[in-house]
Amino acid sequence: MADDGTSTPLVERLRDGLRLVSTATQAFAESTSDYRRLLDTIARDVAAAIPDTCIVNLLSGDTITLVAVHEGVPDGAPRLRYVLDQAYPLRVAGLSAEVIAHGRVFMPRVDFEALAAHMNPEGIDQLRRIDTTGLLVLPLATRGELLGVLWVVRRGHRHPPLDELDLEIVQDLANHAALAILNARLIQRLEHSERLRAAEERAVQASRLLDAIIENIPDMVFVKDAAALTFVRLNRASEQLLGLSRDQLIGKTDFDFFPASEAEFFVAKDRETLAANRVVDIAEEPIHTPHGTRWLHTKKVPLLDAAGRPQYLLGISHDITERKQAIAELSAAKAATDDANRELESFSYSVAHDLRTPLRAIDGFSQALAEDYGDRLDAEGRRYLARVRDSAQRMAELIDDLLTLSRVTRSELRRDRVDLSALAHTVLATLQRLDPERRVEIAIAPGLATDADPHLAAIALDNLLGNAWKFTAKRSDARIELGETICDGVAAYYVRDNGAGFDMAYRDKLFGVFQRLHSEAEFPGTGIGLATVARIAKRHRGRIWAEGAPGAGATFYFTLTEQPCRTA
Amino acid sequence: MQDRVIVLVEDNANDEELMLRAFRKSNIGNRVVVLRDGAEALDYFFCRGAHAGRPASDVVQVVLLDLKLPKIDGLDVLRALRADERTRLIPIVILTSSAEDQDLVLGYGLGANSYVRKPVDFTQFVDAVRQLGLYWLVINLAAPA
Numbered sequence: 001m002a003d004d005g006t007s008t009p010l011v012e013r014l015r016d017g018l019r020l021v022s023t024a025t026q027a028f029a030e031s032t033s034d035y036r037r038l039l040d041t042i043a044r045d046v047a048a049a050i051p052d053t054c055i056v057n058l059l060s061g062d063t064i065t066l067v068a069v070h071e072g073v074p075d076g077a078p079r080l081r082y083v084l085d086q087a088y089p090l091r092v093a094g095l096s097a098e099v100i101a102h103g104r105v106f107m108p109r110v111d112f113e114a115l116a117a118h119m120n121p122e123g124i125d126q127l128r129r130i131d132t133t134g135l136l137v138l139p140l141a142t143r144g145e146l147l148g149v150l151w152v153v154r155r156g157h158r159h160p161p162l163d164e165l166d167l168e169i170v171q172d173l174a175n176h177a178a179l180a181i182l183n184a185r186l187i188q189r190l191e192h193s194e195r196l197r198a199a200e201e202r203a204v205q206a207s208r209l210l211d212a213i214i215e216n217i218p219d220m221v222f223v224k225d226a227a228a229l230t231f232v233r234l235n236r237a238s239e240q241l242l243g244l245s246r247d248q249l250i251g252k253t254d255f256d257f258f259p260a261s262e263a264e265f266f267v268a269k270d271r272e273t274l275a276a277n278r279v280v281d282i283a284e285e286p287i288h289t290p291h292g293t294r295w296l297h298t299k300k301v302p303l304l305d306a307a308g309r310p311q312y313l314l315g316i317s318h319d320i321t322e323r324k325q326a327i328a329e330l331s332a333a334k335a336a337t338d339d340a341n342r343e344l345e346s347f348s349y350s351v352a353h354d355l356r357t358p359l360r361a362i363d364g365f366s367q368a369l370a371e372d373y374g375d376r377l378d379a380e381g382r383r384y385l386a387r388v389r390d391s392a393q394r395m396a397e398l399i400d401d402l403l404t405l406s407r408v409t410r411s412e413l414r415r416d417r418v419d420l421s422a423l424a425h426t427v428l429a430t431l432q433r434l435d436p437e438r439r440v441e442i443a444i445a446p447g448l449a450t451d452a453d454p455h456l457a458a459i460a461l462d463n464l465l466g467n468a469w470k471f472t473a474k475r476s477d478a479r480i481e482l483g484e485t486i487c488d489g490v491a492a493y494y495v496r497d498n499g500a501g502f503d504m505a506y507r508d509k510l511f512g513v514f515q516r517l518h519s520e521a522e523f524p525g526t527g528i529g530l531a532t533v534a535r536i537a538k539r540h541r542g543r544i545w546a547e548g549a550p551g552a553g554a555t556f557y558f559t560l561t562e563q564p565c566r567t568a
Numbered sequence: 569m570q571d572r573v574i575v576l577v578e579d580n581a582n583d584e585e586l587m588l589r590a591f592r593k594s595n596i597g598n599r600v601v602v603l604r605d606g607a608e609a610l611d612y613f614f615c616r617g618a619h620a621g622r623p624a625s626d627v628v629q630v631v632l633l634d635l636k637l638p639k640i641d642g643l644d645v646l647r648a649l650r651a652d653e654r655t656r657l658i659p660i661v662i663l664t665s666s667a668e669d670q671d672l673v674l675g676y677g678l679g680a681n682s683y684v685r686k687p688v689d690f691t692q693f694v695d696a697v698r699q700l701g702l703y704w705l706v707i708n709l710a711a712p713a
Contacts, residue, residue, distance in 0.1 A: 396688035
């Protein structure tokens with residue numbers, strides 16, 4: 001030892017070694033959270049300390065694995081051949097196994113013949129090939145735990161042979177490395193258990209969520225054991241419906257709570273579900289509860305174990321009592337409506353038959369009077385008789401029109417393909433035949449086909465074209481038109497005439513029953529026709545509207561389908 | 569000697585009188601047997617009750633049958649006549665105020681030969697009766713008795 005400020009090479013090396021050990025230890029400590037990097041750091045720093053090749057092997061049970069290599073030789077030197085992370089059984093591990101069993105091997109000058117007793121020929125060839133001159137193999141151990149084997153290989157003659165000081169430094173580094181590896185493993189284990197704990201926590205959270213979902217589903221949810229059909233789980237809605245707490249229910253069967261016939265039905269459905277191994281839907285089932293009998297719509301589902309056998313039965317019951325009552329009320333209301341309709345039907349029938357009979361007598365006997373005693377009446381008397389007959393006939397028309405209106409409302413709507421153009425031709429031909437003197441220009445757009453009730457469509461055109469015919473009677477250049485236009489996206493048909501027209505101020509009155517805008521003397525009519533057409537349009541979910549002006553004709557539009565959106 | 573009669577089943581006295589007047593106006597000279605309810609009509613056809621002794625020489629040319637009748641209604645009379653061997657081929661014209669679809673369908677379904685709605689207008693009424701008479705008494709060939 002010299003204290004004169006000069007240093008011997010040994011002191012230099014010692015100082016370097018201490019510095020190396022110190023920085024390596026620091027590097028090891030910093031690497032413990034990254035196991036892989038730690039192993040590489042160990043190999044690198046040990047190799048730097050020697051300075052040559054370092055190989056780290058780790059022991060795990062009775063296998064040994066090469067985990068890190070640092071060659072520390074210049075470019076061009078022969079390279080080691082190795083496979084990282086391949087595990088070998090300890091019994092074929094040769095020198096490493098030897099070191100684990102008996103402690104370190106230190107060969108400052110390598111003796112291949114001596115090594116042959118401990119290594120296989122390939123291993124020795126490899127050592128020769130990389131020009132091994134010295135060898136130090138020592139166990140990585142700490143706190144009584146054997147972690148692996150560290151190989152230090154001196155290659156060639158660039159450095160002096162390994163000596164005791166190298167051994168000291170490497171041993172020191174190995175001790176630190178072993179401790180760092182142990183720490184890293186502990187941290188790994190800690191992290192692993194931390195991950196486990198987190199996973200467990202997530203599982204608990206998920207399970208809690210599932211519980212909350214099942215608990216809060218507003219339908220009765222229950223689970224029964226597949227074999228015993230005892231309740232194993234129930235949610236809050238079940239408790240509320242049955243008026244029993246789950247403590248009272250768990251472990252019991254349906255027979256413990258419900259009348260025998262009900263319980264037998266439930267259990268039979270349970271068995272059906274489990275036997276068929278499919279969802280069974282029970283559209284309606286009564287259940288005895290403290291709130292009286294409730295009606296449930298229940299679905300039963302088999303829950304299978306890992307082997308595919310039914311383990312549990314899941315049941316979901318929706319309380320349909322209110323809905324069932326509403327349906328019952330609805331059908332009662334419908335029955336009442338049907339009754340009322342039947343009454344109306346029979347009333348209409350009576351009107352048709354009974355009211356017409358006296359009218360026929362009034363008309364018939366007035367006629368008889370005129371024929372048989374006409375010569376005893378003066379002109380005024382005969383005119384009175386004519387008025388009696390006119391009135392009787394007019395009343396008959398009114399009755400017939402009212403019956404048509406009523407039939408339009410009552411009859412079932414049957415949509416079919418209807419050719420409005422063809423219908424219009426037929427109607428106008430009939431009008432012309434009854435009134436052969438009239439000259440009317442007819443313009444019917446061809447091929448106006450629509451989906452409508454053929455009978456009702458005929459009544460509608462009968463009325464509209466009949467009106468047009470009637471209100472153009474006083475014109476020599478009468479013109480009647482049937483056409484189609486698009487209104488708010490749907491087909492609107494129109495009947496246009498150049499007849500008497502009407503004042504738009506009264507347009508709302510056009511479609512009311514018995515509403516008339518002309519005197520009977522001017523244009524005869526019952527005031528029911530347009531109301532009937534309006535009802536026909538309404539029955540088809542369509543509508544009717546009109547445009548016109550006094551003396552300038554009228555146009556009646558109607559639709560026979562629903563309009564998607566309409567600005568009022 | 570055969571008496572080719574018209575049978576009128578009609579409960580309304582006004583309609584009966586108008587009908588008879590219409591026959592006269594149309595120069596239909598056949599004897600008209602008037603029956604005022606369904607039960608009486610069946611008695612006549614099957615020669616029983618008050619009509620047990622009706623002339624065997626009556627050969628019914630056509631029956632004008634109202635639907636709304638006391639005791640047994642028109643459709644039931646029709647059903648009974650069509651079900652019996654003796655009367656199943658007699659021409660039957662339903663003559664009524666009703667033009668309800670259901671009456672038409674039922675009437676034809678039970679084997680009515682014709683269905684005529686009584687018009688309120690007496691002129692049309694006479695015209696209808698005249699055409700009926702012409703068809704059933706002159707043009708139509710009845711099945712051999």
